[in-house]
Amino acid sequence: QVQLQESGPGLVKPSQTLSLTCTVSGASISSGGYYCSWIRQHPGKGLEWIGYIYYSGTTYYNPSLKSRATISLDTSKNHFSLKLTSVTAADTAMYFCATMLATNRWYFDLWGRGTLVTVSS
């Protein structure tokens, strides 16, 4: 059974870099079977897709983040990571990692439980 688990600091200071990791168990992210994504949800609000990475290293980001997001992969640890630079209070949100099947990368079939990140001094 494939499972995703987010981890990282729950509190980040304004202007600093938010760093989160998603550890995948039950499947290998280097198999080419999945696109690995990050999605966030502002408190009490809807969902915003941040970006994805494929096992080849190909990445794609939501332009709304204005190049502040970087997603990377560590196949030896079977995890992928998100870095978001120059954070502000507007980046306070629940951050989810999620996967899309490579054969059907139009929807997110599996999600982690999420991790809350608060941006505050």
Place this chain on the structure above:
Amino acid sequence: ESVLTQSPGTLSLSPGERATLSCRASQSISSIFLAWYQQKPGQAPRLLIYGASNRATGIPDRFSGSGSGTDFTLTISRLEPEDFAVYYCQQYGSSLWTFGQGTKVESK
């Protein structure tokens, strides 16, 4: 960029009743690019429907999806207590994955 608008914002129903949720896209999309999710408080969203009408693994058959073009519907035939939650539609289009703002199904 196509925008998804869900209606109503909140649906107040009783267990056993039928729920009909709407998702309208500002531009026509292929049905394969439309999905529905359920989110309960404090939990991650769960995939219910993909390709507009295909139930995901383990999803009860009281959930069904339909629609095409710009108008899509999620129907819950008979609400069970565990179905009270927020439901989101999601599309893929123009190299972006975007979500509707959600419909909350609450117990009357």
